[in-house]
Amino acid sequence: MISQRNVLAPLALSLVGIGWLAACEPKKNTVDPDPIVVVDPPPVDEVAPAEWPNEPFRATRPQPKAPAELDLPQITQMVLSNGLEVRLVEQKTLPTAMLMFEWDIGRINDPRGKAGMASLCVDLLDEGTKSLDHAAFMAKQADHAVSIWASPGNEVTTVGVQALQRELGPALDLVAEMLLEPGMRADDFGRLVEQEKAYVEQQKTSPSSIANRVWSSLVWGGQHPYGKIETAATVDQITLADCDAWVARLKPEGARLWVVGKIEGEELRKQLEARFAGWTGKAPKPIKIAKPKPAKGTMFFIHVPNAAQSQILVGHPGPARNAPDYEATQMMAAILGGSFSSRLNMNLREDKGWAYGARGGFSYSRGGSSFSAGSSVRTDASGGALREIAKEIQTMRSSDPSDEELGREREGAQRAMPATFSTATRTLYAFRDLAYYDLPLDWYEGYQARLAAIDPAAIRKAAESHLQKGDFVVVIAGDGAVILPELEQIADEKLFGKGGLLFLDADGNPVEPPVFDAKPNAKPNP
Numbered sequence: 001m002i003s004q005r006n007v008l009a010p011l012a013l014s015l016v017g018i019g020w021l022a023a024c025e026p027k028k029n030t031v032d033p034d035p036i037v038v039v040d041p042p043p044v045d046e047v048a049p050a051e052w053p054n055e056p057f058r059a060t061r062p063q064p065k066a067p068a069e070l071d072l073p074q075i076t077q078m079v080l081s082n083g084l085e086v087r088l089v090e091q092k093t094l095p096t097a098m099l100m101f102e103w104d105i106g107r108i109n110d111p112r113g114k115a116g117m118a119s120l121c122v123d124l125l126d127e128g129t130k131s132l133d134h135a136a137f138m139a140k141q142a143d144h145a146v147s148i149w150a151s152p153g154n155e156v157t158t159v160g161v162q163a164l165q166r167e168l169g170p171a172l173d174l175v176a177e178m179l180l181e182p183g184m185r186a187d188d189f190g191r192l193v194e195q196e197k198a199y200v201e202q203q204k205t206s207p208s209s210i211a212n213r214v215w216s217s218l219v220w221g222g223q224h225p226y227g228k229i230e231t232a233a234t235v236d237q238i239t240l241a242d243c244d245a246w247v248a249r250l251k252p253e254g255a256r257l258w259v260v261g262k263i264e265g266e267e268l269r270k271q272l273e274a275r276f277a278g279w280t281g282k283a284p285k286p287i288k289i290a291k292p293k294p295a296k297g298t299m300f301f302i303h304v305p306n307a308a309q310s311q312i313l314v315g316h317p318g319p320a321r322n323a324p325d326y327e328a329t330q331m332m333a334a335i336l337g338g339s340f341s342s343r344l345n346m347n348l349r350e351d352k353g354w355a356y357g358a359r360g361g362f363s364y365s366r367g368g369s370s371f372s373a374g375s376s377v378r379t380d381a382s383g384g385a386l387r388e389i390a391k392e393i394q395t396m397r398s399s400d401p402s403d404e405e406l407g408r409e410r411e412g413a414q415r416a417m418p419a420t421f422s423t424a425t426r427t428l429y430a431f432r433d434l435a436y437y438d439l440p441l442d443w444y445e446g447y448q449a450r451l452a453a454i455d456p457a458a459i460r461k462a463a464e465s466h467l468q469k470g471d472f473v474v475v476i477a478g479d480g481a482v483i484l485p486e487l488e489q490i491a492d493e494k495l496f497g498k499g500g501l502l503f504l505d506a507d508g509n510p511v512e513p514p515v516f517d518a519k520p521n522a523k524p525n526p
Contacts, residue, residue: 067414067448073427075441076265080272082280083253087431088268089260091424095165097261098425099175100432103250105284106155108225114237116230120189120196121243122152125159125250127192128183137174137183144170148178154226155286155366156436157250165262168271176275182247189240197232204506207304207477208376211311214508218300219315219370219473221293222508226365229508251281256435260428289367292317296471297497301487302504303480303514310382310478314389314496315372316468321364321437327450328462333361334409335459336396337373341408343392344373352388354381360389362466366437371467379479383486386474390495396463400456414448472496481516 076088110117126149128137141148147162148171159179163171203209217227259268294317319329337344337360344358360373373393377385421427421444434443474496476487491501505511 064411064415067411068418070418070421070444070448072442072444073421073424075431078265078269080252080269081277083282084255084257084272084276086257086259086268086272087435088263088265089258089424089427089431090264091260091262093262093424095262097161097163097165097168097171097259097263098428099161099171099261100258100428101159101175101179101250102256102258102432103157103283104155104254104286105157105249106153107228108155108287108289109284110228113234114242115228115234116196116200117238117242117246118152118157119230120192120235120238121246122150122157123192123196124184124189124243125182125247126150126178127185127188129177130181130183131177133183133185134188137178140174144174146171146174148175159250168261168263172271172275176279179250180279184240184244184247186240189243193235193238196230196235200230200232200235207302207307207309207311210302210304210506211313211374211475211477213506214300214302214504215313215315215372215475216370217508218298218475219292219294219317219372221295224292225287225289226292226367231507249284251283252276252279253282254285255283258428258432260424286366289365292368292370294473295502296473296499297494298499299474299476299487299491299496299501300504301480301484301501302475302477302506304477305479305481307477307479308379309376310379310385310476310483311374311376312382312385312389313372313374313475314386314393314472315370315374316472318362318369318371319466320368321366322439325458325462325465327447328454328458329362329466330413331406331409331451331454332396332401332459332462332466333371334413335401335405336360336392336463339409339412343396344375344389347388347392348375348377348385352381352384354378354385358385358389360393364437379482382476382478382483383490386476386487386490387495390472393467394469397460397467397469399460401459403456406454406456406459410451410454414451417444417448420444470497471499480514484514484516 073089076090078086078088080086105118107115107118128134132140140146144167145164146167147160149160151158151160159175161171161175203213214229217224217229220227222229257272263271296316319325323329334342336342337358339345340357342358342360344360348355348358355375355377358373358375358377360371362369362371373389375385375389419426420430430444431441434441476483488501490496503511503513
């Protein structure tokens, strides 16, 4: 039973507290506050004008210092007993290590009708090992602060490892187990198949991704190794047995291992031999790349209903990375479309206001390059943008660049060059790029001097050599109800060539031209 005292005591204390608060409350001010006085601002003509200093140095732009000298770091090369080629860049600062295994196999090796095999099989590789499922494999990495991944490329497949120096041993144990005894589980494969198909469908959701999706097949040719298009149907043709065979090709002899970290060469050799001496076999060799077979002079249109913007790409095959005029071509592309101050961007963005940005340049592969110029533009400006892009390309071919344009891009490249080797990791990637293009590892020696020797005549010669007069490949993805009439007119004018206007779907397949109602933005008729 609850006593009356226990009930009344808290109530009494509450009343006391209320009285105390009332006593402590400050008394209200009974004196009226002073009235607010509004003061008018002085007349405008009474405000003193601003005064600016007139020192002579303000008349000229500050001049930057001379570009820093390029100091190439040393790279140590060795070959393990199993034929794995090791290239080490030592760094003495951070207690970390990064390793990247490379094989000359990638998406270009996908069999016909099975585009996507490299992507799917490489993703399956780093899901685990025979003794460690995905969760256990990730937990082991977390236990040692290690990161292990596998990455597919067009021509090169990479397996990477990042670890603290003190955890290098456990990291090598894990990656060795993954390479020698991969898990390749059926349930992981099924999940990744659905994930890959979802990625393919995601690529078909915007004009930009659709245009870029089909671009390579048109500028290189649909039967070219660089021209394959991955679809849900091609992914469905890939089996787990295909991936087992694909991963089994990742052997050491002739493969490359790039290492950057706080470790000496002999210690690295000892660590690697202890774990990979029993791993044998010949790595894949690069396949021979045929010449491109572009769809010359043809405009390709992909209808994207109600798209607010159109994606435009204009281009053609280009020179090899080891061409003797690479530096002049690099500067020419920068002036045309490679920087914010480029001609394309200043035209379509700053002058016309049709786009947030416009770019152009060369995309290099082992088998050559492709040139592309383009932008994502406002839908109703699609035709005008195509004409302006064509004009800028021809102007680049027919006239010298200004001294200001050449000086800006050349000095920018010279001053940015030391940053390429500012860290050990950046150094590693720079050397990897050279090896990828079969260039000597000392290629950057004299690079700044080669840039300094470029003059406007060299820029124009590069433009005449590597920008075509006509026979362009053109891709436009956008709302046909708005832009199709003007595209048909441009095709009739043969602005880009005699190939006419063809129609594709988002997988690059030919389709019939869409038919629209008379009203703007109408949907295609059935």
